[in-house]
Amino acid sequence: MSPSPDGRTDPRFAKALLQRDDAFRREDESADASFYQQPRLVSHLDRTALNTVERLVAGLIVEDDPVVLDLMASVDSHLPSRRRFSKVTGLGMNEEELRANPSLTDWVVKDLNADPTLPFADGTFDVVLNVVSVEYLTRPVEVFEEVGRVLKPGGIFLVVFSTRWFPPKVVRVWEDAREEERLGIVEAFFRDSGAFASSEYFISMGLPRPEDDRYFSLGVPSDPIFAVFAEKKGLVLDRRNRLVLRDPAQLDTDWAAVQARKEHVGETMECPHCQQRLSKWEVPDDPCIDWPNDFLYLCFNDFCPFVVRGWRYMWNQGILGTSYRYLYNPLKGTSTTVPIRGLADLRPGIVEEDPAGRFRSAIEAGLVDFSALPEVDDYGPDLGPARG
Ligand SMILES: C[S@@+](CC[C@H](N)C(=O)[O-])C[C@H]1O[C@@H](n2cnc3c(N)ncnc32)[C@H](O)[C@@H]1O
Secondary structure (H helix, E strand, O other): OOOOOOOOOOHHHHHHHHOOOOOOOOOOOOOHHHHOOOOOOOOOOOHHHHHHHHHHHHHHOOOOOOEEEEEOOOOOOOOOOOOOOOEEEEEEOOHHHHHHOOOOOEEEEOOOOOOOOOOOOOOOEEEEEEEOOHHHOOOHHHHHHHHHHHEEEEEEEEEEEOOOOOHHHOOHHHHHOOHHHHHHHHHHHHHHHOOEOOOEEEEEOOOOOOOOOOOHHHOOOOOOEEEEEEEEOOOOHHHOOOOOOOOOOOOOOOHHHHHHHHOOHHHHOEOOOOOOEOEEEEOOOOOOOOOOOOEEEEOOOOOOHHHHHHHHHHHHOOOOOOEEEEEEEOOOOEEEEEEEOOOOOOHHHEEEOOOOHHHHHHHHOOOOHHHHOOOHHHOOOOOOOOOO
């Protein structure tokens, strides 16, 4: 398992969340068939996010003419159009949506919550995709076991999710978890199914939302993309040349340069670790806080190497889900740290923030794996439509 960006993929952490009695209950417990009866011929992600998913898929599929299963499929295909596939099967809840998906060569309508078995023979597929849907499964480990059964040895299962869903049908553990905890939940499904080699994760956040997107005016960035993927046990050697993602915890740091930058924070007002502009932060009016300042300056880059390493460092001390942000005290001219229990902590106190900074610096610092992905257009010669 790759290290988590914040220590929350620790097996003990996900286990506690998943053991709750109501973990897989939903607001709407009626049969899924009625909820999905009406076709939704829409995209569930913005175009930039869809492009990221397609690039990720392009980087991870290394087989020639693979046989693909798109699990919990709808109208959108996530397969790169320049690749050829020998067969692409879709499984979903609505036939009209599946019929409209341009990549599918055949499809099955099936409710996996009513019966988590997959109607396919052992070792059928090279690749199984599950995009923005895992949060609707009430028996996920059984489905992951089945995916393991229908994959060929060394075949890949890629689970992608974001931060949007149908509220009545999402399982409670998903809704209650924080973004970073969901990586751990999906890793637990992989692990508990017993069918897969160790899983890896991918995160892309903060790319610009397309201007013609219906939420563009809200000023929010593109939908974030989180993915967890693993190969079925029983490695086949020639499949090993998949995209290699970088591990943000293994960063090379020039500590002398960090130290030198610390000397000048008062002039630059930049975090010495990631060089993102610091945000002005109002000190809360709280008797437990003894800073005499009205304001302090904090780094709110969630991918700042200091924050990324902090989760790991604290985890190694046996403290789960805790890290630190860099803090500059303008009265004393000193650098220090402040603990956080999650990425949202302390944000309410921000009074001035570079709106793009949180995300831009993550990408520029190379801490987001996105940079490792091939451009879809650059990915091999144009082989024509994806249909087999
Ligand atoms: C948000 S959509 C995502 C569709 C598609 N994977 C995509 O990337 O656009 C969720 C999908 O999960 C499927 N789904 C939901 N509950 C399901 C169930 N119980 N069994 C099988 N599929 C289900 C539905 O068919 C629906 O298309």
